[in-house]
Amino acid sequence: MTGRRPSSDSSVARSIINTQRIVRDERYKYVFNGFDFDELYDLQEDPYEIENLASDPAHEGVKRRLIDETWRWVERTEDVIFNSYPSVALVPYGPVES
Numbered sequence: 384m385t386g387r388r389p390s391s392d393s394s395v396a397r398s399i400i401n402t403q404r405i406v407r408d409e410r411y412k413y414v415f416n417g418f419d420f421d422e423l424y425d426l427q428e429d430p431y432e433i434e435n436l437a438s439d440p441a442h443e444g445v446k447r448r449l450i451d452e453t454w455r456w457v458e459r460t461e462d463v464i465f466n467s468y469p470s471v472a473l474v475p476y477g478p479v480e481s
Contacts, residue, residue: 404462406453413437413449423449 402417412432414422423437423446436442456462 404453404457406449406456408449408452411445411449413446413453415450415453421446 404415406413407426410425410427412422412424412426416422420435421437422432422435423439423442424432424434425436425442426432437446
């Protein structure tokens with residue numbers, strides 16, 4: 384599964400809640416939870432976000448793409464996630480070059 388590539392426009396929603404970072408496109412939603420399990424949902428197939436796909440190897444590409452978008456957004460907005468909190472080290476993939 385690949386889903387569509389998010390862009391820097393309004394088709395990608397982003398949110399900050401304490402140590403959480405949330406990014407979604409028109410189909411998928413990824414939640415980085417800091418000190419808890421991350422979440423990935425297929426909003427077309429699972430609009431009530433029941434089945435967490437974050438550990439499903441079939442969705443690894445989608446997860447990676449949304450994490451990459453999260454890092455680009457973090458860098459553009461000078462998000463405080465770039466700090467000394469240990470939870471930053473728990474993100475499955477590191478920052479990407481813009």
